[in-house]
Amino acid sequence: MNKFGVMLGHSYVSKLKSKSFIITSIIMLIGVLILGNMNRIIDLFSGGDSKEKIVVLDQTDSVFQSFQKQLQVTNKDIELIKESKSEAELQKAVNAGDYDGLITISMDQSNLPEATYKAPTLTNTELSSQLSQALQAVKSDMAASQLDLTADKLALLNSPIVFKEVSLENNAKSSEELAQARGLVYILLFVIYFSVIFYASSVGMEVATEKASRVMEILISSASPTQQMFAKIIGAALLGITQMAVLLLVAYFTIKQNLSELKGGFFEVFGFSDIKVSTIIYAIVFFLLGYLLYATLAAFLGSLVSRIEDAQQMMLPMTFLIMIGFFIAMSGLNNPSAGFVTVTSYIPFFTPMLMFLRVGMLDLPMWVGLSGVAVLIVSIIIMASIGARIYRGGVLMYGKSNSLKNIKKALQLSKNK
Template identity: 85%
Template sequence: MNRFGIMLGHAYMSKLKSKSFIITTVIMLIGVLILGNMNRIIDLFSGGDTKDKIAVIDESSTVFDPLQQQLKSINKDIQLIKVDKSEADLQKAVNNKKYKAYLIISLDQSQLPKAVYKAPTLTNTELSGQLAQALQTVKASMAAAQLNLSADKLALLNSPVAFKEVSLENNAKSAEELAQARGLVYILLFAIYFSVIFYASMVGMEIATEKASRVMEILISSASPTQQMFAKIIGGALLGLTQMAFLLAVAYFTIKQNLGEMEGGFFEFFGFSDIKASTIIYAIVFFLLGYLLFATLAAFLGSLVSRIEDAQQMMMPMTFIVMIGFFIAMSGLNNPSAGFVTVTSYIPFFTPMIMFLRVGMLDLPLWVGLSGVAVLIISIIIMAIIGARIYRGGVLMYGKSNSLKNIKKALQLSKNE
């Protein structure tokens, strides 16, 4: 047990101090800080003036004022400036960054407004879309005036239809709650997906590297292969938890300091305004269990090869399995109660992501989430027993060995050990 503790500590500390881990963690932390302070960064680069100035040529002489009034209710940061210049002068002004774009407003045969929007590029679809929306409202008002419709009748005509969604199941989430849960689960699914692939592959690559450099021969003489295998797996798990703790801590404090600027819009829709503790707990549990399952698989796959080049090829099927589970989870975001989602959530290699999708978006009984945990624990135990036997024989195999047929040979060597 003392040897195992020494190997575990070495496996954890050596990776914790490695340049790759430090650089990766720093890059992720910078990414979290940038996302959390995105509004401030935009203001910084815009020089404190966030208004989009649009020059307007109003050939109708009647549309500009109601359009400006209507646009204030849509986006206060868009500033319309009425000008009396030629298009050539406006093009020069736009190219000199004085205006974002310019708008030419005129009346059609029905005496209703139409417009031409001109800008250096048409990539800012949000800006042009908001201008079109405001102009559409002005057009509706002018059309109503031609038809002698009162303001009340126009408001009634434009009012959205009452359409309410009600679930027949008890304690089911509302449409708003599902939208919030969907965004949060979406982000956490990406975290589980990349973490499992990164840390599990790291274990397999490390074992292949030790075999290629003949370090494995020294390690076998000092400790059993089984102890080495589980020390590397658990060390990787601790490393993943350490990195997640850093990221969650930075994300928490960033969101806390910028909470006022994150209310509404994107952040409200994607579930940052109300994060349930149970969702975070499930994410950590399924991340750990998913990692242990795939790291065990990666460990014995890495032990079957003697060259680093062969390790990537050997672990390619494992990567495909993780990708399939991730794609199933993504396709189930819009319908997490679908039959194929329920069935695949109990397939061990898919459970970490798909069961997390279900418990994160649906109000399921506690036993459903625990059943997924139980499936993973049983699968990990079976995989650990089989993997340990393959690993004991695999570390003794050298030469070109990049085929899964070598599993049988590794099992035979483990019996003779």
């Protein structure tokens, strides 16, 4: 047990001090800080005068004022400038950078306004959309005037239908709560997916590296291969927990510092304004169990190869399993109660993401979430038992070995050892 503790500490500390871990952590921290301070960064780069200048050629001589008034209601950051020069001259002014765009307004056959928008590039779709919406409102008012419709009748005509959604199940989430839960689960699914695939793959790569450098021959003479395997798996898990804890702490203090600016919008839509403790607990539990399952698989797959370049190919099936589970979870976001989501959530390799999807978005009894945990624990025990035997024989195999057929050979070697 003392040897196991020494190996565990060495595995954890060596990875903690590695350049790849430090650089990756710094990049992630920078990303968190940028996202948390996005509003301030946008304000910093926007400068003092951030208005878009649009020159207007009003060939009707009657639409500009209404257009300008309507746009001021929807967006005050767009400045309309009326000019009477020729269209060719105004196009040159736009290309010269004097204006951000040119909009030419004329009348159609129904004596209603139509417009052509010209700009150096059409990449700013938000700007053109806002101009179009403002002109649409002007056109609606003019059409109502032609049809002798009062303002009240026009408002009644344009008012949206009242469409309520009511769930008949007790304690079921409303559509607004589901939308928030969907955003939060979406982000946490990405965290689980990338964390599991990154940390689990690192275990397999470490084993392959030790075999390639012949360090494995020294290690197996001082401790059993089984102890080595679990020391690497648990060491990488502790490393992942450390990295996630640092990121979550930085994210928490960043959000707390910018809480007044982050209220509503993205912050509210993605469910961060009302995070349930149970959702975070489930995310941590399924992340850890998913990691342990895939890390065990990666460890014995990595033990089957003797060259680092063969490790990625050997672990390709594992990567595909994680990707399939992630894609099923993404397709189930809009309907987490679908039959295919329920069934596949009990397939061990898909359980970490799919069961989390279900418990995160649906009001399910506690036993459902615990059943997913139980499936993973049993699968991990079985995988660890089989994986330890394969690992015990696999670390003794050298030469070209990049086929899953070597599992049988590794099992035979473990029996003879």
